Amino acid sequence: MKKWQRINALAFFLVAVFAAVKAAGIGFGSFESPGPGFFPFWLAVLLAVVAAVYYAAYRGADEAAPPRKYWRLRRPAIAAAIMFVFLQALEYLGFGTATLFLFVAWLRGVEKQRWLKAGLVAAIGTVSFYVLFVVLLQLTVPRGLLI
Amino acid sequence: MNELQSLLQGFSLAMTPYNLMFGFIGAVLGTAVGVLPGLGPAATISLLLPLTYALGSPLTSIIMMAGIYYGAMYGGSTTSILLNMPGEAASVVTCIDGYQMAKQGRAGPALGIAAIGSFIAGTVGVLGLSFIAPPLSRFALQFGPAEYFSLTILGLTLAAYLSGRSIVKGVLMVVFGLLLATIGLDPISGKERYTFDTMILMDGLDFLTLAMGVFGIGEIFMNLEGEMKSELVTTKIANIWPTLADWAKSKWAVLRGSLVGFFVGLLPGGGAVIASLVAYGMEKKASKEPDKFGQGAIEGVAAPESANNAAASASFIPMLTLGIPGNPAIAMIYAALLIQGVQPGPFLIAEHPDVFWGVIASMYIGNVILLVLNLPMVGLWVQMLKIPYAILAPIVVLICSVGVYSIKNNVTDVLMMLLFGVLGYILRKLDFELGPLLLAFVLGGILEKSLSQALLIANGNFAVFVTRPISAAFLALVAATAVVPLLLPLVRRRTARQQDGPAG
Secondary structure, X not given: OHHHHHHHHHHHHHHHHHHHHHHHHHOOEOOOOEOOOHHHHHHHHHHHXXXXXXXXXOOOOOOOOOOOOOOOOHHHHHHHHHHHHHHHHHHHOOHHHXXXXXXXXXXXXXXXXXXXXXXXXXXXXXXXXXXXXXXXXXXXXXXXXXX | OOXXXXXXXXXHHHOOHHHHHHHHHHHHHHXXXXXXXXXXXXXHHHHHHHHHHOXXXXXXXXHHHHHHHHHHHHHHHHHHHHHOOOOOHHHHHHHHHHHHXXXXXXXXXXXXXXXHHHHHHHHHHHHHHHHXXXXXXXXXXXXXXXXXXXXXXXXXXXXXXXXXXXXXXXXXXXXXXXXXXXXXXXXXXXXXXXXXXXXXXXXXXXXXXXXXXXXXXXXXXXXXXXXXXXXXXXXXXXXXXXOHHHHHHHHHHHHHHXXXXXXXXXXXXXXXXXXXXXXXXXXXXXXXXXXXXXXXXOHHHHHHHHHHHHHHHHOHHHHXXXXXXXXXXXXXXXHHHHHOOOOOOOOXXXXXXXXXXXXXXXXXXXXXXXXHXXXXXXXXXXXXXXXXXXXXXXXXXXXXXXXXXXXXXXXXXXXXXXXXXXXXXXXHHOOOOOHHHHHHHHHXXXXXXXXXHHHHHOOOOOOHHHHOHHHHHHHHHHHHHHHHHHHHHHHHHHHHHHHHHHHO
């Protein structure tokens, strides 16, 4: 686990260095008249310092004990992929089709439900949310090639 | 005009049918979404926030948001008691005795005392808010940029300190949140900062997109890691009203919880969470039968539930009077007010007395609505708990997506929300608390503005922060907050050595 913490610390440190360099380029100004880069620059410096303290706190050999939490990425990764495709569908195909896709893909891909159940829930869900968002609340939803 | 008169005027505003209706809708929606497992008050508010934008009037909008906030707090306790799954961090301790009571067939009294305790505590909190907020606001009128800078630093330090186990991680989140807030155009010079020449970053990161991403979507990713297995207590829920014996046992717990909750809730940081933990611990210590805690003691439900509701009311005080939100849920209400053109802070009472007093009056009304709503409608909330997570998760994704899309009618914002969801998930996995990040993001603008103004006025002399007494007092508190945790182990070791000395 310590290894992960050190990697975090390094990642934050790199973000801080990048932010500091960019901020310095924007225009630091002076203490009497701070420029647009003044505040972000000092924040980046502070971030670098705290990241270094964080790194130092997790220095040394890894514990023998296994990490408290494991990365179980399969379902979150599938969900993220489905959400990404859903967003594309939202833009190009429209709200209705994208919603139908979201429900079916989620229930099949993430939750391993049967096609019949997935289809049924998707159909009911899509109609219900279309009525709620478009008809009742009259929200602006993306309209693509389809509904 | 004295406070009482103003409050009465607030009641006349809050009790218009239109405002009353939206207060009621907010309370119902807040409870309904707050009841759902995995959705705490912050996620609930972020989910329902876009609905309030369309209302037009800032008063109606904040009345609805306050209803959502209170409703979500109430909803969380139902989940804890019946499902043994805290709907939000402030209800964690409620699970301990609440679920045991439910398993013993006493879910009714547990839910009843949670609702009644919350009502009493909420009322205590609002009374405190009515009478403390105006003088605090007047005091805050003396604040200049230096005081605001120091106060914001104090708020952020407390947020980092109280949010989790590691202060370093808390501080990292605060600084990272502040840095995220600088993305976009510089408010004074108009120069681009960290925009990478993209249009989407020109306006800066949107608060709602960030909040929905890290809280709504990030929460879903976390929940997907394991199966959401819940043990819903399905026995019929009867006898909601606590018996006289129950009441005799809980009355002091409710009162103590209310007072502890109110004072802890004033602190920026973990407000309601810390309040419920402190109240539970205090009640266990005060009890003649501490062994019964953990086995279904009604005081174990009454104290934390009262404390977290009193804290919820109290947390409005620093937000409305000083313009410093104390927790993520309040930060969302703060951001929504800004969007409505209302700047919370010491001038709020003078500039928008209708908003200030209307909100306070609506809180009194909201508490009554929630009591009336929760006791008879428990059956409905139990039905909501039966919605499988498999169906709930895509619904949350859909609501978040439509909510974010509706802000600027732009799918790229929804994509940003997904990215923040991934970021929130990774940070959560690495044991980072996201509350301080969100608070810092909201307060970043105030901090930068007050720092720049203070330095401009003082010709770049940093002594301005310590030579002005109020600012110096805030910074002394910051130093104490930072130093005390470092010194405590040393003091403890020394005391232990001294105690060992004479004996040995």
